[in-house]
Every structure is written in structure tokens, then in C-alpha cells.
Amino acid sequence: MTDVEIDWPWQYSFPPFFTLQPHPETRSKQVAAWKSLILTYCQKTKTYLIDVREASQFSLFNNSTINRKLEHNVIISILSELHKTGNAASVDKAKNRWEIYWHTLEEWASMIYEFISSRGMQNTVVTLYELMHGEDTQEEEFYGMQQDVLIKALKVLEGAQMRDHIGRRCSRCKVF
Amino acid sequence: MNRIKYTNPILLESESTVVVENNVRLYDGHQKTSFEGGELIITTHRILWGRPGAIARGQTCLALHLDLVVLVEEESSSAFSFSRSKKVLLHLSETTEESDGPQFTSYYNFIKLSFREGYSNNVIGVLNDLLQKRLWEPPSPEVSPQQHLPTIKLRTGIIGIERSLQEKQKATDESITVAFQDLDKLMSMAKEMVKLSRTISTKIKEKQGDITEDETVRFKSYLMSLGIDDPVTRDSYKSDNHYYRELAKQISDFLLSHVEEMGGMMALTDVFCRVNRARSLELLSPEDILNSCRIMESLGLPLKLYQFTSGVKVLQLSTMDNEIVAESTALLIEDNGSLSAEELSQRLGISITLAKERLLTTEKYGKCCRDDSIEGLRFYPNLFLTKEE
Structure with a gap:
């Protein structure tokens, strides 16, 4: 996927990590480790979308050095766990495609709001493209963000009455 | 017709008369012969034909050995004939013997018996019966397969199948009884053997010293392997x-x-x-x-x-506890890095089922974790719980 060097945790080269453990205490530890690993991985590689069907292509779920793969249903159950904390959401009903939010949508929203307010750009119309690929945002974490995720984050702002969404088709927004 | 011989109408050893019919004509194949209006006697061994009264007087008559008969069938009379005459076809086997009968060669492999006035007895049934019993053979039970084959061929139809089934059943029955006879013998012998060994062991106890120490020990070990001395029943x-x-x-x-x-x-x-x-x-x-x-x-x-x-x-x-088992198994896993049920069973000399149970128990106590891959189920030390932070 990417050339980004990942600092794999010790679990990644521990074969039992790729089998869902039946012992409840062990399993909770294992799932927690997976959750943090997935989020770290996605953050490092700027992955916003994971397709479970193509999971074996991700080095995340497929450690070729010890020849272990994470099963699809296990991936889905871990992603469902992530969903509970607002760090992931399935895009389709079959739960095959998942958006990963290594920052929750609320965190993204407040990040954007801070960016806007720090530049005094309230009440100005900003295009989504500017937010995603603009020169000003190059330093920000949401640079290069996927549009679907960005819109979802902005909708959170909308819900908080801090933003007026003008002309979705024109892909512009205004923050108060 | 060339299989028929001139002979004396004296019955052979163990031969007996079965059926007597009168006014019988012989055919060679489909051709009439001059032997007509005679007396036909079917015995257990042969078919005899003679001029009326000739057989009773002991004069020469014609004889066909039943050994040569392959198949007996009734010739179906044509629909237009209303005569009482009935014809019986006798299919004969090939013969190489020089004939000393009324005819040297014959184009046909069958002869016909024509009963001008029908027959009073069930000639065909009787003949078939005789052919099956084969009374002319020496009464030894061993029948060589070549001799046996033609009789099997004779059994056509449902009756034939039923008979062969019956025979098979009989054979299995016999072999089973034979087998169990052996077993019974073995059991009775075993009982005696155990008794014998017991008496010997008591004798040894009494006479200790007469035999060398070494021998006593060896004999005792034999007895031990024989089993429990006095089983609770x-x-x-x-x-x-x-x-x-x-x-x-x-x-x-x-x-x-x-x-x-x-x-x-x-x-x-x-x-x-x-x-x-x-x-x-x-x-x-x-x-x-x-x-x-x-x-x-x-x-x-x-x-x-x-x-x-x-x-x-x-x-x-009863001193063993699950927790202790889990503890010791966990230690073993740690020493080896990881273990499968097979490896553990080899290491401890226990069965694979038990080894697996041990590993599962250990897992239940959270002392190890599993790795379920295509290579099989392996267990690793539970680093999730021990190696945290």
C-alpha cells in the first residue's frame, strides 16, 4: 500500500495474535491491541477506507514473515469494536467496507474548527478542496483527507450549530 | 444314440428302480428308431429300455447312463396334435468312448423318449431329481468343482437361486459353529491355565529356597503379566x-x-x-x-x-488440581516457546487427547494462548497478559 515504515508492536510477530482468543481476559487484551494497531497503521499510512475483502493485501492483517493472516470475520468483529468507540463505521450493509477514523469525527470537527478560527476565517466560504488540498492546510493533519470523511466531520459541526453548509454540490462550506 | 449301450438288466451296486413306464419309443435326435413299444425303467443310475418282458427275463437291453444326461426337457407338442403321446428330450454330453451299442455314430446330441400313452409318473421331475442327487457317484462329500459345475447350471429359475442361497447359509452356519467351538475350547483352557499358574505360585511360596532367587523372580513376573490374582466379580x-x-x-x-x-x-x-x-x-x-x-x-x-x-x-x-496442571503446562510451554497437543503428548508420554485437554485447561486459566493456523493448533505463553506495558 504505502512505503511508510510502521513501528510494528511485538504482538504483530506473535502468532497467537492472529487467532481470536477464547479466554475472555486474553481476548480483551488482544482486541485492544488490535484496535490501537489498526488506528496507528491507518494514521501512519493515511488510510481512510478498509475493504475487508481485500484485507490480505494490507500488511496490517497479513504478516508474511510468520505466515499468519487475520480471518475476515475476526477483522469485522474488531472493526465493530472500533465502531463502538466511534473510530470506525461500515459504509455498506454487508460490512465489507469500513471507514476508519483514527481521530473520531468529533475530534476532526474540532480540529477543523480550530483551524478556521485560528485563521479568522469564520463566516467565510471555504471549499472542501481548500480544506483537503489547500496550501494553508498542508501542515494540518486533515490535509489529504478523504472527502466522504470530511463531509461527515463537517456534518458534526453542522449539528453543533457552528457551520452552515452551503451548496453541497459546489463543495463549499462556511463556518460561523 | 451312440451313447446308448447294450447291457444286462441287472441292477448295479446301490442302484434301485425308480420309475417304470410302458410303450416307449426311442428317437435318435428327431429320427425315429426301430426301438418302439418297449419298457422303460428309470433307475437311480441309468435309463434302461427293453422289449416288453425282456428286462424281467433278464435278456439284453439298452442302457443310458444318467451321467451322460445334461438336461431334461419336455418337447412341447404342436397345437394341432391331440394325441396323448408325450416326448421327453434328453440332452447328452459329448463322449469319446467307442460305442458298443446299437449305433456307432450320431449327428445329434440328444435323444427323445416318446411315451405313446403318456406317462403315469412325473418322469421329468424324477429325472431332474436324480440328476441333481447324482447317486451313481461314490458317496464321498468332496465333489471336485468341475464335477460340481454342471449341477449348478442345472438349477435354473427361482428354485435354483433359492437353493444356492440356502446352501451358502448352511456353509456360513457351519463355519461359525466351527469358529466358536475353538473359542469355547480356548476359554475352558484359559481357566485351567490360570488355575495352574495359581497352584504353581502357591507352591513357589511354600518351597522358597528350593529354586534360585532369579528363577522365582522371573516366574513371578510372568504370573504378574497374567493378571490380577483374585478379580472382584x-x-x-x-x-x-x-x-x-x-x-x-x-x-x-x-x-x-x-x-x-x-x-x-x-x-x-x-x-x-x-x-x-x-x-x-x-x-x-x-x-x-x-x-x-x-x-x-x-x-x-x-x-x-x-x-x-x-x-x-x-x-x-486426587491430589492433582486443574490449577497445578495449568501451572506446570504453562511452564512447559514457556520452556519450549510453543507447543502443540502432539508435542506435549510426546513430551509427557500421554495420549494426544489428554495433552489437548491439558492445554485447553491451561488456556481456560489464562496461562497460554492459542494460534489456530493451517499448520494446526499451537499454544504459546500468554504474552497478552504477562508482557503488557
């Missing part, structure tokens, strides 16, 4: 409970050292095999063993029955 107890209690004591006495050897645990199937092997004669049913194992714990015996969550039942030392 159901007959000697009035109530089942009492019986089970005594049985439990004996089993635990006998197995204690073995269980210790096997690492403190023995599958119930192994228990069953070992106990019955040792008893050799008064065998126990699985139910009896299970029942007596159940009450071991309440009797305070050094062994107890334990059932794993998977349903596998084992007999284990």
Missing part, C-alpha cells in the same frame, strides 16, 4: 453398590502406579483396556468401570474421576 456381592465399592478399590490399587507413571492422568478408555487386560477372564463392562470410578472420590481413594468440559473423562490422582 459381581457374583460374589449381593448389591451393586457393594460391588462397585470393592471394584473401585481394586481398580485404584491396580492403577495407582500406572497413573502416576502417566503423569497423573489416564483416559477412561485406557483404564478400561488396562483393567480388562489385567483381569483377562472376568471382564468388566464399561458401565461397571464408570460406575465404580464415579464413587472413587467419595471413598477417599487416591484416584478420582474427572470430566473435562469437552466431555472427555479421565481418572486422575
